[in-house]
Amino acid sequence: MSTPHVVVVGASLGGLRAAEQLRARGFEGRVTVIGDERHLPYNRPPLSKEVLADPGDNDPARLHGRVEFRRKASTADVDFVLGVPVVGSDLARRELRLESGEVVPYDGLVVATGLRPRRLDLPGPEQGRHSIRTLDDCVGLRTELATLTGFTGLTELTGLNEASTAGRRPSVVVVGAGFIGCETAATLVKRGCDVTVVEPFGAPMERVLGADLAGAVQRHHERAGVRFVLGASPAAYTDGAAAPGRVGGLLLADGRVLPADLVVESVGSVCNTGWLAGNDLDLRDGVLADNDLRVVGAEGVVAVGDVARFPNPLFDDVPRRVEHWSIPTDTARRAATTLLAELTGSAVDPAPFAPIPSFWSDQHDLRLQSFGSPGLADEARLVEGDVDRLADGVLVTYHRLGAHVGTIAVNLPPARQRELRDDFVARVPAVAIPA
Amino acid sequence: MKIIVDLNLCQDHGQCAIAAPAVFRMTDEGKLEYEEIADEARRAEVEEAADVCPVQAILIEG
Numbered sequence: 001m002s003t004p005h006v007v008v009v010g011a012s013l014g015g016l017r018a019a020e021q022l023r024a025r026g027f028e029g030r031v032t033v034i035g036d037e038r039h040l041p042y043n044r045p046p047l048s049k050e051v052l053a054d055p056g057d058n059d060p061a062r063l064h065g066r067v068e069f070r071r072k073a074s075t076a077d078v079d080f081v082l083g084v085p086v087v088g089s090d091l092a093r094r095e096l097r098l099e100s101g102e103v104v105p106y107d108g109l110v111v112a113t114g115l116r117p118r119r120l121d122l123p124g125p126e127q128g129r130h131s132i133r134t135l136d137d138c139v140g141l142r143t144e145l146a147t148l149t150g151f152t153g154l155t156e157l158t159g160l161n162e163a164s165t166a167g168r169r170p171s172v173v174v175v176g177a178g179f180i181g182c183e184t185a186a187t188l189v190k191r192g193c194d195v196t197v198v199e200p201f202g203a204p205m206e207r208v209l210g211a212d213l214a215g216a217v218q219r220h221h222e223r224a225g226v227r228f229v230l231g232a233s234p235a236a237y238t239d240g241a242a243a244p245g246r247v248g249g250l251l252l253a254d255g256r257v258l259p260a261d262l263v264v265e266s267v268g269s270v271c272n273t274g275w276l277a278g279n280d281l282d283l284r285d286g287v288l289a290d291n292d293l294r295v296v297g298a299e300g301v302v303a304v305g306d307v308a309r310f311p312n313p314l315f316d317d318v319p320r321r322v323e324h325w326s327i328p329t330d331t332a333r334r335a336a337t338t339l340l341a342e343l344t345g346s347a348v349d350p351a352p353f354a355p356i357p358s359f360w361s362d363q364h365d366l367r368l369q370s371f372g373s374p375g376l377a378d379e380a381r382l383v384e385g386d387v388d389r390l391a392d393g394v395l396v397t398y399h400r401l402g403a404h405v406g407t408i409a410v411n412l413p414p415a416r417q418r419e420l421r422d423d424f425v426a427r428v429p430a431v432a433i434p435a
Numbered sequence: 436m437k438i439i440v441d442l443n444l445c446q447d448h449g450q451c452a453i454a455a456p457a458v459f460r461m462t463d464e465g466k467l468e469y470e471e472i473a474d475e476a477r478r479a480e481v482e483e484a485a486d487v488c489p490v491q492a493i494l495i496e497g
Contacts, residue, residue: 017486043491069491329486360448360489369448414449415461421453 003029004343007096007104009086009275010112011035012044014305014328016069018110021336023074027344031078034096034104038083039135042067045325047138048183049362053190058146060139067135086113091279091298108343110335111276111287111295111303115269115323120175124237128247128262132184133269144262145170149192169194173250173260175234177204179361181266182221186363188264189225196227196258198234198250208370209408210380213396216387217363224364229258237263269323271307285309286321291353293335300342302335304328314354314430315373315405322357322373330355354430356421365391366410369417371424374398374406385410395420403429436473437496438481444492451484451493459484 006022008015011033019031035041039060046067057063086104088097096104117131130141148170170193174181177199185195197204203214204221218228233253240248240261249257271286281297282288286309288296293310295301303310305328309319334353341348361368374380377398385394390410398406404427409420438458445467451459452467458481459469473481478495485493 043489045489070494325489326487358450362446413461413463414447414452414465414467415463417449417461418453418456 004107005030005032005105006108006110006339006343007031007106008033008110008112009035009096010110010114010272010305010307011037011041011080011082012112012114012305012328013041013069013325014114014307014332015110015112016041016075017329017332018112018304018336019075019078020072021332022340023072023078025336025340025346027336027340029107029343031075032081032104032106033078034081034084034086034098036083036085037134037136039064039068040071040080040082041069042135043069044133047135048132048180049187051138052132052142052184052187055146055149055191058139058142060135063139064135086275088275088277089279091276091281091301094300096275107300108339109298109301110339111273111301111307112305112328112332113272113275114305114307115271117265118268118270120234120265120267122234122236124251125239125245125247127245128240128260129237130262130264132180132264132266141262141264145188145191145193148261170261171259172196172262172264173198173258174264174266175199175250176266176268177202177228177230178266178268179205179208179359181264182217182363183361184264184266185221185226186224190364195225196229196260197221198229198232198252198258200231200233203230204228208375209368210374210377210396210398212380212382212387213394213408213410216390216394217366217368219388220364220366220390229256232256269306271321273307282309288319292338292348293331293353294338294342300339302339304331304335308335310353312354312357312373313352314356314428315376315400324357324359324370326358327355356425358421369409369412369420370406371421372398372404372406372428374408376400376405384412436475436478436481438469438471438473439494439496440467440469441492441494442467444490446490448489450487450489454484454487455480 085099117133172193174185174197206214235253236251237247238249240246249259273283286307289303289310293302306323309321311317311319340346379399383395394410407424449461
């Protein structure tokens with residue numbers, strides 16, 4: 001096998017970084033990246049923030065241009081096959097099946113198909129239900145918002161009676177108070193919408209932030225105009241009075257109806273692993289991989305990004321998926337080394353793979369910056385600041401059985417990021433890593 | 436290599452200063468300062484800084 005062909009399935013951040021890292025390690029064989037979206041790889045975090053916030057131009061190509069990742073010179077000869085879902089695979093024969101029926105052979109495979117939003121299975125009208133993960137999702141939401149708020153950019157929307165909302169603020173219900181839901185709520189309030197967040201469980205982002213910080217962030221949102229309905233479950237969408245077939249409200253299980261000109265569902269994600277079915281892999285939650293990102297039960301296959309379930313010895317030996325923005329880049333680096341070792345006989349990386357998960361979230365005037373995995377903690381400790389004055393700066397550390405597993409800084413100065421990360425690295429027990 | 440940061444995009448996340456502290460740093464006022472020309476020996480860390488920038492504001496030329 002003198003010039004192996006590597007196929008990367010998934011053309012978002014993880015797939016792009018995998019292609020780059022193969023080239024960065026001197027791989028000269030063919031690299032093909034296949035993605036089901038029609039766009040070249042782009043950065044998703046702005047979709048719930050900057051891109052959604054801007055009421056201007058709604059042209060998909062121009063919006064894509066604002067968030068597209070730069071193409072590195074090293075990947076100029078990488079073949080991007082876009083708008084093409086991979087629907088099946090036979091990993092023993094090293095073959096993929098496209099929606100068209102075409103079979104694509106490979107020597108090495110990178111699984112980078114990521115997630116798609118989980119959608120609510122509720123009765124009622126379909127129009128006006130949104131999720132926000134892809135650029136096209138964002139364009140769809142922006143298009144409806146533009147119509148509701150009277151902005152006359154692209155108004156190809158059908159079925160919406162503009163008169164029905166004229167002269168009042170559009171009502172938006174966000175279902176799900178996770179990070180994307182809270183960012184979306186903050187952005188839409190800024191755009192002049194009347195926003196209610198419905199969450200069946202706990203306070204916003206509580207699973208990650210812990211109860212105290214989550215409660216404080218909720219109060220901060222409320223002061224900015226976001227309403228929360230917690231502990232309530234959505235039961236059905238109701239018809240709009242002026243436009244049957246369009247969502248007019250959300251009926252809760254307790255009988256209340258929240259008016260809604262549109263709804264954003266941000267209720268978690270589903271892993272895109274259906275195309276891997278039938279290969280005896282462990283697909284219970286993403287795809288199971290070892291610490292080198294080798295997919296367990298297959299040869300010549302590695303996984304990257306938030307679909308990869310792998311153990312991180314920084315915390316323990318339990319394989320987990322990590323939906324943090326830093327993870328596609330980190331896993332792509334290691335997965336490329338692992339795959340090339342298998343395909344070309346180059347060296348494996350002998351060090352344990354122990355990436356430091358990191359994410360940020362901008363909501364109103366707050367920036368939350370996280371290092372580690374606060375979601376693993378059983379205890380949160382306020383180290384600096386006053387949670388009732390979040391904008392002035394707060395530092396919380398997260399602990400599991402006393403061991404430091406995460407750090408979240410709210411509005412602390414950028415000059416301190418390095419110190420906070422170094423401090424986390426110094427304290428995390430990293431039990432399985434030999435000194 | 437030449438480094439260009441689009442300061443209209445930069446939101447002072449400070450992740451570049453973690454990845455390549457010899458080239459990027461955040462001032463006490465929270466603003467970015469960086470070397471416009473970096474030694475070739477620092478290419479790996481500068482590329483890492485560009486990759487981890489949340490708003491992808493860092494461009495490397497040459």
